[in-house]
Amino acid sequence: MPQPAARMELVRPSAIRELLALAADPGIISFGGGYPDPALFPTADLGEAFRRAIEEQGASALQYAPSEGIDRLRDQVAGLMRADGVACGAENILMVQGAQQAIDLVGKMWLEPGDVVLTETPSFLGGIVGLNPYEPVYRSVRTDEHGIDPAHLEVVLRENPRAKLLYTVPDFHNPTGYTLSLERRARVVELAREHDIVILEDTPYRELFFxxxxxxxxxxxxxxxxxxxxxxxxxxxxxxxxxxxMVADPDTVERLALLKLATDTQNSTLNMSAISLYLEHADYGAHLERNREHYRAKRDHTAAALAAELPEEVGYSVPAGGLFLWLTFPEHVNTDRLLREHLIPRAGVAFVPGSSFYSENPEFNRGRLGFPTLPSDRISEGIHRIARGYADARHLL
Ligand SMILES: Cc1ncc(COP(=O)(O)O)c(C=O)c1O
Incomplete structure (x- = not known):
């Protein structure tokens, strides 16, 4: 057998999978998941949209479509982006199979092995996993509750002439829940211009603001x-x-569409047609508002339980949107060990150990608490278990 390509060295299952598999036991309350709450899926409206797509559009909804996506949906998405303050038209929109595919396509377009990718500290694991096959070198930029620190970004850019791409999640970050401040947003783009790098702005939580x-x-x-x-x-x-x-200039959209053509031809025509009909006939704005209320209530519940239960030495972020809170234990606490040896087997509770989210120099005293799918009584009980489990384990850590 020949050897697989060297890039496969960087394609490995993550350690958190194995740890979270331990938490699959129904007796364990898991804050590990990042899935949206299925109770919010607009099943009736989507059902109607799929019915219309097949019955009313028939052949066109089931046929191949351009790699950029169907025109009507690109136009509607451009409208959503304009309402969000981005000057664009349908020609600026490339439909992709989730944000994850955008990460892959941008990596494929820009990265030579050894190019430097800048990330937040910590960073979305899927972003790192998505870019890994292009064999970049990562440099993580200091990040606080106001997002990436532009002063440190400038230092890292100066030190790394091969810096080419900044990957960032500026709104309600995964895993920290942090949001990049207004002043920093302007400065980050200015620095990208000065140092001639591109920015991949990944915003899946953007509409879930509280x-x-x-x-x-x-x-x-x-x-x-x-x-x-x-x-x-x-x-x-x-x-x-x-x-x-993705929103990009029309030339880039065309080039990325060629990469997409080579990868998977196009997004599902049927899904794109149904989403387009959904946006036309259902009330997406009201649906988004329901989502925000739902997750805001869960965030409030989680934050209140943490305030009531956790000792002062454990810090946590209260995010202004999104699905995650970020826990900070005292420096000497290793959350991988805390979870594996104490919280999961003894206290019956899990979250994601923070160390899995770093592109370099992991911190071991952090943890991601996802609240999207748990009902409030499980949130209360789960936080209680974390507090009790940590108190029991503290003298052993
Ligand atoms: C920051 C971030 N980017 C991208 C993704 C992937 O999203 P999608 O389902 O759109 O591919 C996720 C999913 O959890 C995410 O948290």
Whole structure:
């Protein structure tokens, strides 16, 4: 047998899979998941949209379609982006199979082995996994509750002449829940221009905001087409639709569409047609508002339980949107061990150990708490178990 390509060295299952498999036992309350709550899937409206797509559009909804996506949906998505402050038209939109595919396509378009990718600290694991096959070197940029730190970004850019791409999740980050502040947004795009790198702006949680308004996208500060904005219907409609989009200049959309043609030809015509009909006939705005209320209530419940139960030495972020809270234990605590030896087997509770989310230099005292699918009584009981389990294990750590 010949050897598989060297890039396969970087394609490995993550350690958290194995740990979270331990938490699959129904007796364990798991905050490990990041799936949206299926109770929110708009099944009746989507059912109607799929029925119409097949019965009323028939052949066209079942036929091959352009790699960029069907025109009507590209136009509707461009409308959503304009309402979000991004000047664009249908020609700027590439439909993709979820944000995950956008990560792959951008990596394929831009990265030579050894190019430097800058990430937040910590970063979305799927982003790292998605870019790994292109064999980049990662440099993580200091990040706090206001997002990536531009002063440190500047230092890292100076130190790394091969820096080519910044991968960032500016809204309600996975795993931290942090949001990049307004001033930093402008500065990050300015630095990208000064140091001639491109930005991959990944925003699957953007519509799940709990405050009065969202901050402008990085794309809205882009003057020369270096920001690739990525949106997704996974967390707002349903991830099984595998439908997201990229916003880029028309030339780039065409080039990315050629890569997409080579990869998977196109998104499902039927799914795109049904989503287009859904956007036309259902009330997407009201649906988004229901999602926000639902997750806001869960966030509030989780934060209140943490405030009541956790000792002061354990910190946590209260996100302004999205699905995750970020726990910070005292420096000496290793959450991989805490979970494996104490919380999962003894206390019957799990979350994701933070160390899995770093592109370099992992921190071991952090953890991601996902609240989207748990009912409030399980959230209360789960936080109680974390607090009790940690108290029992503290002298052993
Ligand atoms: C930050 C981030 N990017 C991308 C994705 C993948 O989303 P999609 O289902 O749109 O591919 C996720 C999913 O959890 C995510 O958290």
């Amino acid at each position: 405050t009065a308004q969202k901050l402008p996208t990085l794309k809205s500060f882009d003057t020369d087409g270096r920001v690739y904005h990525v949106g997704s219907f996974s967390k707002t409609l349903a991830p099984g639709l595998r439908t997201g989009w």
